[in-house]
Amino acid sequence: DIQMTQSPSSLYASVGDRVIITCRASQSITRYLNWYQQKPGKAPNLLIYGASTLQSGVPSRFSGSGSGTDFTLTITSLQPEDFATYYCQQSFAALRTFGQGTKVEIK
Amino acid sequence: QLQLQESGPGLVKPSETLSLTCSVSGDSISSRNYYWGWIRQPPGKGLEYIGSMYVSGSTYDNPSLKSRVTISLDTSKNQFSLKLSSVTDADTAIYYCASDFWSGYSRIESWGQGTLVTVSS
Numbered sequence: 370d371i372q373m374t375q376s377p378s379s380l381y382a383s384v385g386d387r388v389i390i391t392c393r394a395s396q397s398i399t400r401y402l403n404w405y406q407q408k409p410g411k412a413p414n415l416l417i418y419g420a421s422t423l424q425s426g427v428p429s430r431f432s433g434s435g436s437g438t439d440f441t442l443t444i445t446s447l448q449p450e451d452f453a454t455y456y457c458q459q460s461f462a463a464l465r466t467f468g469q470g471t472k473v474e475i476k
Numbered sequence: 477q478l479q480l481q482e483s484g485p486g487l488v489k490p491s492e493t494l495s496l497t498c499s500v501s502g503d504s505i506s507s508r509n510y511y512w513g514w515i516r517q518p519p520g521k522g523l524e525y526i527g528s529m530y531v532s533g534s535t536y537d538n539p540s541l542k543s544r545v546t547i548s549l550d551t552s553k554n555q556f557s558l559k560l561s562s563v564t565d566a567d568t569a570i571y572y573c574a575s576d577f578w579s580g581y582s583r584i585e586s587w588g589q590g591t592l593v594t595v596s597s
Contacts, residue, residue, distance in 0.1 A: 370539075370540075400581065401581055401582065403581075403583045403584070405584075411589075412572055412587035412588065412589055412590050413523065413572075413584075413587060414587075415583055415584060415585055418581050418582075418583035419580070419581030419583075420581075422581070424583075424585070456522065456523055458523075458583075458584070460576075460581065460582035460583060463536040464525065464536055464538060464539075465513075465525040465528075465576070465584075466525060467522060467523040467524070467525065468522075469522045470522045470523075
């Protein structure tokens with residue numbers, strides 16, 4: 370299985386802050402990396418696919434970068450509705466795997 | 477836009493089989509664009525990919541579940557199903573059905589709302 374490791378596991382931030390979450394794959398996944406946002410009691414919501422393509426309807430303050438094994442999700446100017454848990458997921462292998470999640474909390 | 481909705485018992489006894497169904501609207505499950513899959517999330521924990529199935533019959537199951545998983549498609553009802561046998565309390569989780577868009581950079585674009593299944597006697 371391809372292991373996905375996110376860091377940090379949690380972070381505290383304020384509205385307006387720039388937030389960076391990293392995701393590392395245990396082997397190269399080229400650009401087959403997706404990011405999801407999950408709010409309490411809700412299903413995850415696709416933010417970014419193919420490492421950097423913004424899903425339709427997702428605000429442009431979200432961006433993704435990286436290739437190979439190292440990836441980042443950046444939220445510029447954090448908004449109140451962005452406090453949530455974020456997951457990376459690889460779609461390189463048929464057995465999809467997720468990172469353990471990064472919880473973004475209010476400072 | 478695809479819409480998915482899980483249904484099934486919320487309580488299953490240990491050693492029995494968990495059975496869930498996902499009803500799909502907005503596209504046919506015979507579409508060649510999607511793998512139809514299941515993902516679960518134990519309370520307060522992260523996401524685990526259970527497995528998925530393509531209209532051709534190809535399936536991918538998580539080996540960590542030790543061959544307890546059966547996923548099937550019912551094209552006449554536009555539904556797909558999950559069976560997980562020999563459940564234990566470790567299988568207590570929110571179960572999501574999902575459409576894995578299998579074109580270009582594959583991604584899960586649509587999810588069901590999730591259904592909590594508790595394993596308890």
